[in-house]
Amino acid sequence: EPEAVIQPQKDKKRFLASYKPSVLVNELRIIIGQAVDPSSKTQVVTSLLDQAQQQGVIETALFDAGYFNQQVIDATEERGIELLCPEGRSQGKDWHKQSGKYYPKSHFQYDPEQDHYRCPQGEILTCQSRYKGNAASPAYRLYASEACGRCSHKDQCTRSAKGRRIKRYASDGAKDALRQKMQQPAAREHYVKRQGMVEPVFSHLRYQQGLNRFRRKGLAGVRVEFSLHALA
Structure with a gap:
């Protein structure tokens, strides 16, 4: 499986040859964008947004902390989409990135x-x-x-x-602006809806459709397999 990348699994204990599937969903939990990359979930953001915009106007995109980078900021700005994305965990008063070793x-x-x-x-x-x-x-x-x-x-x-x-x-200027936005009560209130929108979709894919592993080999085959799951 030469196109896959050795990476940690959900349990954080095993490392296997894997691919990273991604979906973009709306408030109705309908998939409006999907993609698979060998190892990066941020590389497919532009594709996800373009797919979503083909379905209609996208005013705001909600991404978790793993997407807090310049590539995602630029992709949403270029398309006139408001980005809500914390740098750290969206719990408690401080949503900034935390570190157990040194001040971030x-x-x-x-x-x-x-x-x-x-x-x-x-x-x-x-x-x-x-x-x-x-x-x-x-x-x-x-x-x-x-x-x-x-x-x-x-x-x-x-x-x-x-x-x-x-x-x-x-x-860093754009990242500072995003950090300040995520301190606003209205932005936080809107952002907390993200988990209820997308997590049930992943749960359905895994536990209702049984998508706990890909069964086709090669990136092209895996993309076809995931497209069929997303369609279902």
């Missing part, structure tokens, strides 16, 4: 007027250098602070002797 980048607040970051302890990180980027790596600005050396929370932030470094990419 989202906990550093960027001030566009002053062009600096403020860390969770209130210290200022200023721009230290710039990287122009190349074909493989995008350009960024590097921010740091001398206060890291005397900070009592350094172990919660970084293990680097030079202190915490924050890279700011051109795409």
Whole structure:
């Protein structure tokens, strides 16, 4: 199965040659877009949105935290679709990305007027250098602070002797705007409908139709098989 990718299964314990199926559904739980990729669920977002727009006007798209990236932001913006997508788990007061090791980048607040970051302890990180980027790596600005050396929370932030470094990419502005939108009560109230819309569809595919594994080989065959399940 050379087109499949070895990846973790639902139980997080097994690794098998697999494909990633995706669906886009409406409020009636009707599939209006479907696709299969060897390993990425974000690569098919443009296809899902295009399929959905063939059925009518799409005003808002609700995606889970796994889709919080520039590719999805650009795909929805180009099509005039509002995007609601949290960076972290949509539970509790803070929907930002969490980490059990160090403060995530989202906990550093960027001030566009002053062009600096403020860390969770209130210290200022200023721009230290710039990287122009190349074909493989995008350009960024590097921010740091001398206060890291005397900070009592350094172990919660970084293990680097030079202190915490924050890279700011051109795409970070759009991500900051999306984070702020997801703090609005109206956006959150709308977003929480996502689980009730799409999860029953996956449940039906798995437990009513028995789609716990693909039985055809090769990406083309798997796409045909999943299309038939989605149609059913």
